[in-house]
Amino acid sequence: MAVAAKEFFEHVDSFMDYRKTVYEVSDQTIKSNRTDLRLFEGFMDKSAHNEIDGPSVMDFQYYLKTERLNSGRSINRKIFTLRSYAHFIKLQDIAHSEDLPFYDVLKIREGYRNRPDALTSKQLKTLFDTIDRDTCIGIRDYALYALMYLVGLRVGEVYALNIDSIDLKNRILRVIGKGNKVRDLHITEELFHVISEYLAVRSCFHKSSQTNALFVSKKGNRLSIRTMEDNFKKLVNRSGLQLRFNITCHSLRHTFASHLNDKEVDMCVIQSLMGHASSRSTEPYIHPSYKRIKDAIERLPGVIFMNNLVKERGLNLSFQGRYRRKE
Numbered sequence: 499m500a501v502a503a504k505e506f507f508e509h510v511d512s513f514m515d516y517r518k519t520v521y522e523v524s525d526q527t528i529k530s531n532r533t534d535l536r537l538f539e540g541f542m543d544k545s546a547h548n549e550i551d552g553p554s555v556m557d558f559q560y561y562l563k564t565e566r567l568n569s570g571r572s573i574n575r576k577i578f579t580l581r582s583y584a585h586f587i588k589l590q591d592i593a594h595s596e597d598l599p600f601y602d603v604l605k606i607r608e609g610y611r612n613r614p615d616a617l618t619s620k621q622l623k624t625l626f627d628t629i630d631r632d633t634c635i636g637i638r639d640y641a642l643y644a645l646m647y648l649v650g651l652r653v654g655e656v657y658a659l660n661i662d663s664i665d666l667k668n669r670i671l672r673v674i675g676k677g678n679k680v681r682d683l684h685i686t687e688e689l690f691h692v693i694s695e696y697l698a699v700r701s702c703f704h705k706s707s708q709t710n711a712l713f714v715s716k717k718g719n720r721l722s723i724r725t726m727e728d729n730f731k732k733l734v735n736r737s738g739l740q741l742r743f744n745i746t747c748h749s750l751r752h753t754f755a756s757h758l759n760d761k762e763v764d765m766c767v768i769q770s771l772m773g774h775a776s777s778r779s780t781e782p783y784i785h786p787s788y789k790r791i792k793d794a795i796e797r798l799p800g801v802i803f804m805n806n807l808v809k810e811r812g813l814n815l816s817f818q819g820r821y822r823r824k825e
Contacts, residue, residue, distance in 0.1 A: 500549035501594050503542045506587070510535055513586045522678050526654040526723070534579035552599045555580075559603070570606035577603050615743040616756035622647065628737040634699045635716075639729055641696035642713050642721070646747055648689045649673075650754035653747040657723050659712040664693060 514532060517523050523531075541561055547554035555577075562568040562576065581600040588595040617625065626643070630636040645651045645659075655673050663672045669685040685693070700706050705718025713721040730747045739745075758767075 500551040500597055501587075501592065503539075503548055503550060503554075505592070506550050507535070507539050509587050509590060509592070510583070512590075513583050516586060517582075524654065524658070524674075524676065524678065526657070527676070530575075531579050531582075534576045535583060537576065538580060550598055552602065555599050555603060574606055615741075615745070615749065616753040617745065617749060619757070621739055621741070622753060624739060625733065625737050628733055631695075634702045637696050637699050638703075638713060638721075639733070641692050642726060643730065643733075643747070643750060644689065644692045645671075646750035647754050648686060648692075649683045650751045652676075652751060653723050653726055656713065656726065657720070660710045661712055662710070663712060666690065666694065 510532070514528055517531065518528055538558060541558050542550075542554065545554065545557060547557065559573060559577070562573045568576075577600060581603075584595065584598040584600045588598070626640065629640045629643075631640055642656050645656050646653065649671065651673060652675070655675055658674050664670075664685075665672070666685070669690060671683045671685050671689075673681050673683060675681060700714060703714040703718060704716060706714045708718065709720060711720035715721045715725060727747055734745055
């Protein structure tokens with residue numbers, strides 16, 4: 499027998515409290531987990547399924563792929579959330595929870611093949627030049643997006659920064675990443691000036707003295723992730739950049755890793771800077787730019803030989819008589 503859909507979703511609040519208290523997961527992860535569970539609950543309400551079984555989970559995957567057009571990576575993450583939740587209710591001794599099918603679902607691998615797109619230095623300059631730094635909001639936005647590129651922060655990591663996360667004297671930025679893992683990053687000269695400029699105008703924001711958050715909204719609250727992402731979309735539209743791919747705040751992190759890789763920075767260093775627990779997490783970000791690919795091909799011995807041959811005496815491309823087709 500399977501678990502009834504209604505009973506399955508009765509323990510979501512307890513699951514979230516358990517995750518936050520015992521595993522100390524971030525607020526952003528809790529929010530994502532809750533969103534995934536609500537999405538599955540909404541699907542079950544609208545579908546003909548009354549129980550959580552193999553067919554219902556497979557139909558959910560079809561729904562994510564064909565109607566929501568989710569990538570393989572996004573689908574895998576949602577199934578992982580459901581798997582974690584199923585493990586939790588199994589520990590709660592919920593009847594028939596041992597029969598939940600989430601552990602039988604195969605991982606989708608195709609979604610991991612597409613490597614993230616990165617901006618060129620010229621595109622990056624165009625984007626940042628679009629920000630109006632004559633306003634307090636512009637100075638704030640310039641600083642928060644600079645953190646995403648100059649030190650490769652996730653948008654959630656920027657959101658979590660507090661005033662005391664910054665040690666300008668020792669040029670250290672303390673970041674709390676996924677799983678509450680802490681990493682200390684060096685504040686470069688450029689980033690030092692960007693942060694200093696923002697701190698000089700931070701007091702202009704309403705009720706800024708009443709919050710420890712580094713980035714403050716117009717209303718004096720911690721600047722939300724949604725606002726950062728919405729403002730970034732507006733920035734991209736104003737910049738007039740014509741790109742073959744969609745760029746988001748996370749694209750700045752992609753660009754950070756890609757530019758480091760182009761400068762031949764060791765992969766282990768990039769992994770550490772990005773706060774990845776495994777090199778497998780870093781690999782999708784590590785791909786050469788078109789220029790590096792072009793330069794590599796140009797250095798091939800055969801290509802060099804042919805180029806020199808053309809320069810020295812040219813190539814005779816006329817057909818020889820013996821190869822002519824007989825009429």
